[in-house]
Amino acid sequence: MKTESLLFLFFRRMRVPLIVLISAYAIATLGFTLMPGVDDEGNPWRMSMLEAFYVVSYTGSTIGFGEVPYEFTPAQRMWTMVSIYLTVIAWLFSIGSIISLMQDPIYRSALRRARQSRGVRAMNQPFYLVCGYGDTGRIMVGALTSRGHPVVVVDKNREKIETLEVEDLGASVTSFGMDAQKPDNLVEAGLRNRWCAGVIAVTGSDKTNLKVAISAKLLNHSVVVHARAHSESATENMRSFETDYVVNPVEEYVRRMELAITRPDLFRLYHWISSGPGARLVPPREVPVGNWIVCGFTQVGRAVAELLERQGMTVTVVDPNPEGPGRPDGTVAGRGTEAETLTEARVESAVGIVAATSDDADNLSILITARHLNPDLFLATLENGYSTHALFRAAEPDFVGQPSQVIAGYMLCRVSSSLVEPFLSSLLERDNDFARDLLARLLKHQSDDSPEFSGGRISARRAPAIARAIEAGVEVPVSTLLRNPRQRDARLPLEVVLLRRDEEDILCPGDDVALELGDRILLAGRNRAARRVRAALENDRILEYLLVGEDRRNGWVWRQKAVSSERAS
Numbered sequence: 001m002k003t004e005s006l007l008f009l010f011f012r013r014m015r016v017p018l019i020v021l022i023s024a025y026a027i028a029t030l031g032f033t034l035m036p037g038v039d040d041e042g043n044p045w046r047m048s049m050l051e052a053f054y055v056v057s058y059t060g061s062t063i064g065f066g067e068v069p070y071e072f073t074p075a076q077r078m079w080t081m082v083s084i085y086l087t088v089i090a091w092l093f094s095i096g097s098i099i100s101l102m103q104d105p106i107y108r109s110a111l112r113r114a115r116q117s118r119g120v121r122a123m124n125q126p127f128y129l130v131c132g133y134g135d136t137g138r139i140m141v142g143a144l145t146s147r148g149h150p151v152v153v154v155d156k157n158r159e160k161i162e163t164l165e166v167e168d169l170g171a172s173v174t175s176f177g178m179d180a181q182k183p184d185n186l187v188e189a190g191l192r193n194r195w196c197a198g199v200i201a202v203t204g205s206d207k208t209n210l211k212v213a214i215s216a217k218l219l220n221h222s223v224v225v226h227a228r229a230h231s232e233s234a235t236e237n238m239r240s241f242e243t244d245y246v247v248n249p250v251e252e253y254v255r256r257m258e259l260a261i262t263r264p265d266l267f268r269l270y271h272w273i274s275s276g277p278g279a280r281l282v283p284p285r286e287v288p289v290g291n292w293i294v295c296g297f298t299q300v301g302r303a304v305a306e307l308l309e310r311q312g313m314t315v316t317v318v319d320p321n322p323e324g325p326g327r328p329d330g331t332v333a334g335r336g337t338e339a340e341t342l343t344e345a346r347v348e349s350a351v352g353i354v355a356a357t358s359d360d361a362d363n364l365s366i367l368i369t370a371r372h373l374n375p376d377l378f379l380a381t382l383e384n385g386y387s388t389h390a391l392f393r394a395a396e397p398d399f400v401g402q403p404s405q406v407i408a409g410y411m412l413c414r415v416s417s418s419l420v421e422p423f424l425s426s427l428l429e430r431d432n433d434f435a436r437d438l439l440a441r442l443l444k445h446q447s448d449d450s451p452e453f454s455g456g457r458i459s460a461r462r463a464p465a466i467a468r469a470i471e472a473g474v475e476v477p478v479s480t481l482l483r484n485p486r487q488r489d490a491r492l493p494l495e496v497v498l499l500r501r502d503e504e505d506i507l508c509p510g511d512d513v514a515l516e517l518g519d520r521i522l523l524a525g526r527n528r529a530a531r532r533v534r535a536a537l538e539n540d541r542i543l544e545y546l547l548v549g550e551d552r553r554n555g556w557v558w559r560q561k562a563v564s565s566e567r568a569s
Contacts (some may be wrong), residue, residue: 006114009107017097024090028056028083035076045070055080060087109158109177113188116174120152120190127152127195128415131180131212132203133160135386135404136228140200143277143412145171154180154189155203181208183215192220200411201227206234213243224418226411230299245421247410249403254303256406257380259428260399261287261311266435269442270427272450273524276409281448285398288351288378293318295336295366296357297327300382300401304354316345337365342373352378360388367395417455419522423498426507438497438508445493446526454530456537458519463537469547470517476547479511481521483546485535492532494525 011018032052039045047055051069058065059080072080101107127150130137141151141164150172155161158177165175178185180203190196199220201212206229213227226245229235238246259267264286272281290313294305297319305315305328315328318341322331334341335357347353353370355363363381370377380399383392392400414420427435442451460467466476478499484490499506499513500520506513515521523530535542 006110009110010101013101013104013107014094014097017094021090021094024086025053025056025060028060028079028086029053031079031083032056032076035073035079037070037073037076039070056083056087059083060091062088113176113178116176117188119174120188120193123150123190123193123195125150125195126197127190127193128198128200129154129186129189129191129196130200130202131155131186131208132201133157133164133175134202134204136202136407137200139276139386139404139408140202140411141173142169143408144415145169145173146277147171149197150174152176152189154178154185156180181211183219186212186215187219191216191223196220196223198224198226198415201225202407202411206230210234210238210241213238214241217241217243226414228407245411245414247407249401249406250299250303252406252410253300253382253401253403254307256401257304257399258307258311261307263432263435265432265439266427266430269435269439270424272439272448274406274409274413274424275450276405276412279409279450281443281450285378287399289313290351291316291346291349293336293342293345293347293350293353293370295319295353295355296362296382297321297324297331298356298358298382301354301356302326304356304380316350318342318345335362335366337362337369339369339373342366342370347373347377350374350377352380355379355381357382358384360384360391364388364391364395367397413453416453417522419455419498419500419520420453422500422505423507423522426498426505430507438495441495442524445495445529449527451524452527452530454523454533456521456523456533458515458517458521460517465536465538465540465543466515467517468540469543470515474547476515476543477511478509478513478515478521480515480543480546481523481533481536482511483536485532485542485546488546488549492525493529494523494533496521497524498522 029049029052032047032055033049034046037045037047055068060083128144129152130140131154133141133153133155137153137155141153144151148171153161153164153173153175155175156177156179161175161177164173176185176189180186180201191199199212199216201209203209209227209229213225216223216225224244227238227243229238229246229248230250232248235246235248235251256267256271259270264284268282268284272279292308292313293316294301294308295318297317301317305317308315317328317331318334318336319327319331320333320335321327322333332341332345336342336355347370353366355366357363357366360383363383367379367381371379378399379397381392381397383389383400383402386402386404389402456462458466469476478496481496482492482494484492495508497508498521499509501516501518523533536546
């Protein structure tokens, strides 16, 4: 809210108290100028307007300096008593009105909003604008602030905003309780600020997310937009507006399920990378082939059933409405939580079951009942809400999809670098053996904590030492970046997983590939390990040590450049 609007609201609410206070002072001051008095020589005397206002000022504030400049006459003393009661009552009324105004929820909200708007305008480092503070928004804010990124949150639910204000986060968070659908609100939240690095639309409404994506693309062409979409139509609509990253949780669930069936090691790697903070590497488990049961013909249940059939499985659907549109022949009536229903669906001879209803309690019940009837079942489930996460972990399903966590993980890994998207796209085109080898290489550097991505460019600005070496004709292989600046024979816990050169992507380039000016690289490995690469990028002496194993103070790179110049001449 603009300062002018806040002042207008203040003066509109304080109009009557101010009129009462000004009127009381005016009457008291006028009265003192009319009351007859005498000076120290006994001559008639009346106060000037300045002297009268001076007396009213210390009288009305109950300070009481005395009778000045001369001793008062009875008439003046009588008017002094009238002025005291008049001004004190006016002050009490005005102060009470101010206190009431300060306690008014509307005014307090406007005051908070104006303060937050000033804070956004004063930002001087890149920040992210997160629209929606549900489960996904909460995960995104926690992860972004833990990485040191300031965040601006917009959500029309004021209770969520008030909860956010008392949370202890790793970076500054500015929160607005307003509707993200309105472009003016997004502008107020910093959409057009030059430090706005990205907009993340993760509200529970496809309509709102679409409007946020459109507003962001039209009002700030340089900002990167991430958006979630539940329906296929919303997904296509967002992509038509060139939204940078659109994630549909149903599509993502099916993609991971298909990878688990066809390329299990690639699934483990992809799931590990794209599942957000706290993700762990899932243990290997082969998805069996045979008869499957899908409980709940929801959007996810329908998509999974179609996937299983494409993979040559036989599928039996369990749904409370077996005659509903799109239900396949042979659908069993029921929720799947009852043993009788699962028995009718031939659970004893099934190899797997998918609990995909919209109720998490039902999904948990399905898993427990099915496991009791057939302990060898492959258990896959949908976890709709994050509040039941601990229960699903305790149930230990073989495959679980949590939309909020899936969406947050998908977006967070792409926030790290713009090269993550082409890396994952290239990775999904590779076979299972390639994924197994890459997974083994990454696991050499860390436990089952998901790797951290970091991107960089070989240029005079971003990597001045390497740029000078390349210009001097010195070959700098990729392996140089992975050497420890303190002990060159030791390798940093990192892998170069992508090298982009002239719009061509090289997936997992070999250590002997020579770097060139303009190359962009994507590193993956242990958290914060990429910071140690900066020394090789910026310091000539360290680069010389990493290349030849010597640390000389007279500038090896520059000597090489001088030799090259002499040869050229």
